[in-house]
Amino acid sequence: MNTLERSGIILMGYYGHDNLGDDLLLLSTLMILKEANVKNEIYIPAPKNIEKLRKSFPKELKIKVIPRYNPYTLERYFHRSCCTIFGGGNLFQDETSTRSFLYYHFIAKRTLKRKNSLAFLSQGFGPIHKQRNRKHLKKILGNERSYGVIRDKVSYRYARRFSKNYQMGTDYGPYYLLKKKLITPNHEKDPELAFTVLKSGTSASEVVEALKYLGYRKLCAVGxxxxxxxxxxxxxxxxxVNNGMEIIRPPQNIDGVMExxxxxxxxxxxxLHGAILATVQGTPFVWKKNRKTNRFVSSLVNDYCFSFNNSLESIVLAINxxxxxxxxxxxxxxxxxLDETVDRSIKLINKILD
Structure with missing residues (x-):
C-alpha cells in the first residue's frame, strides 16, 4: 500500500457514550483538526450512539465512524492510516477498568508497530495500580514516534521522564463551545441558585443541607x-424538595445547560468537566476531592483549593x-x-502529518 493510501487518522477517545465531558473533547478535537486544515480521512472507533453528535461535526472534515471493538475492522483501518490521535481524557488508567487500559494500549501498540505517529492531545495519565500496566505505558510514552500536549502537571512530568516529545497544556474540552459562542459568562449571578454535577460518590443529603444552610433556595441537578x-x-x-428548595429542571440541550x-x-x-465548564463560564465551583480535578486545578493556580469530603462542614467551608x-x-x-494548548496541538498535528 503506497503512502497516499495510508494517510488516514485514527481518532481515539471515550466517545459516543452519552458522557458530556468526553463528547465535548471529541467536538473540540475535531474543531482543532479543522483549524489545522486537515484534509486526511478521520476514522473514529465508536458505538453507533455517536451519530447523535454528527450534526455538530465540522463539515470540512472527512469523518468515518467505525466499529470500536471489531479487531478485523480496526486492523483494516490501521492499514489505511498514518497516525493515531488520542483526543482528550484520562484513557490510560486502570482504576476503573483494566480492560479499558488494555484496549487503549492495544491501539497505541499497533500504531507504533506500524511505525505510525502517536499523539496524545489534552491527555492525562493514571492512576495506574498494576505494575505490568505501568511498564506498558512507559514503553508507549518512551517511543520516539509518540508525542503529546498533556493536560496536567503530574501527567506531564511523568511523560517527560521517558521522552522530551511532550509539552504542557490543559484540558481543551470547552474549546468547541467557545468557538460556537456558547460560553456567555454572566456576572449577574442568581444568589439563590446552585448547580450540581454529582455521581455516586457524594452524599446527596449533605450537599443539600449545606446549600440550604448557606441560603440557596433553587437547585439545578445535572448528570x-x-x-x-x-x-x-x-x-x-x-x-x-423535602428541604423546601425549588427544582430547576436542566434543559436537554448544551446551550441551555451552559446558560x-x-x-x-x-x-x-x-x-472534572463540571469544574472546567464552571471555570470557563466564570462561576465559582467546589469539587468532591479526586485526582483528576485536583490535578486540573493545581495545574492552573496554587491557591484555589476548595475541595470537600462528604461532611456538611467540609462542603460549607469549601463553598464559602x-x-x-x-x-x-x-x-x-x-x-x-487553553489558547496555548490549542496552538501547540495544531502545530503537533501538522508536524506528524508533514
Missing part, C-alpha cells in the same frame, strides 16, 4: 453521564472559600492556557 448520573440526580432533587451554569452562583461537582476567591483571575489563567 453529565446520562446512564450513570441519573440516579444521583433524582436523589438530589428528592432531598431538595443555567452561567447564572448559578455556585457549582458543586464530582466530575470559593465565593471569596477572585474567580476572574482563575478564568483568565485557564483561557490563556
Amino acid at each position: 453529565f453521564h446520562n446512564s450513570h448520573d441519573s440516579q444521583k440526580q433524582m436523589e438530589l432533587e428528592d432531598y431538595a 443555567l451554569l452561567s447564572k448559578a452562583s455556585i457549582v458543586v461537582t464530582e466530575r 472559600g470559593a465565593l471569596r476567591y477572585d474567580f476572574d483571575k482563575l478564568r483568565a489563567t485557564y483561557l490563556e492556557k
Whole structure:
C-alpha cells in the first residue's frame, strides 16, 4: 500500500457514550483538526450512539465512524492510516477498568508497530495500580514516534521522564463551545441558585443541607453521564424538595445547560468537566476531592483549593472559600492556557502529518 493510501487518522477517545465531558473533547478535537486544515480521512472507533453528535461535526472534515471493538475492522483501518490521535481524557488508567487500559494500549501498540505517529492531545495519565500496566505505558510514552500536549502537571512530568516529545497544556474540552459562542459568562449571578454535577460518590443529603444552610433556595441537578448520573440526580432533587428548595429542571440541550451554569452562583461537582465548564463560564465551583480535578486545578493556580469530603462542614467551608476567591483571575489563567494548548496541538498535528 503506497503512502497516499495510508494517510488516514485514527481518532481515539471515550466517545459516543452519552458522557458530556468526553463528547465535548471529541467536538473540540475535531474543531482543532479543522483549524489545522486537515484534509486526511478521520476514522473514529465508536458505538453507533455517536451519530447523535454528527450534526455538530465540522463539515470540512472527512469523518468515518467505525466499529470500536471489531479487531478485523480496526486492523483494516490501521492499514489505511498514518497516525493515531488520542483526543482528550484520562484513557490510560486502570482504576476503573483494566480492560479499558488494555484496549487503549492495544491501539497505541499497533500504531507504533506500524511505525505510525502517536499523539496524545489534552491527555492525562493514571492512576495506574498494576505494575505490568505501568511498564506498558512507559514503553508507549518512551517511543520516539509518540508525542503529546498533556493536560496536567503530574501527567506531564511523568511523560517527560521517558521522552522530551511532550509539552504542557490543559484540558481543551470547552474549546468547541467557545468557538460556537456558547460560553456567555454572566456576572449577574442568581444568589439563590446552585448547580450540581454529582455521581455516586457524594452524599446527596449533605450537599443539600449545606446549600440550604448557606441560603440557596433553587437547585439545578445535572448528570453529565446520562446512564450513570441519573440516579444521583433524582436523589438530589428528592432531598431538595423535602428541604423546601425549588427544582430547576436542566434543559436537554448544551446551550441551555451552559446558560443555567452561567447564572448559578455556585457549582458543586464530582466530575472534572463540571469544574472546567464552571471555570470557563466564570462561576465559582467546589469539587468532591479526586485526582483528576485536583490535578486540573493545581495545574492552573496554587491557591484555589476548595475541595470537600462528604461532611456538611467540609462542603460549607469549601463553598464559602470559593465565593471569596477572585474567580476572574482563575478564568483568565485557564483561557490563556487553553489558547496555548490549542496552538501547540495544531502545530503537533501538522508536524506528524508533514
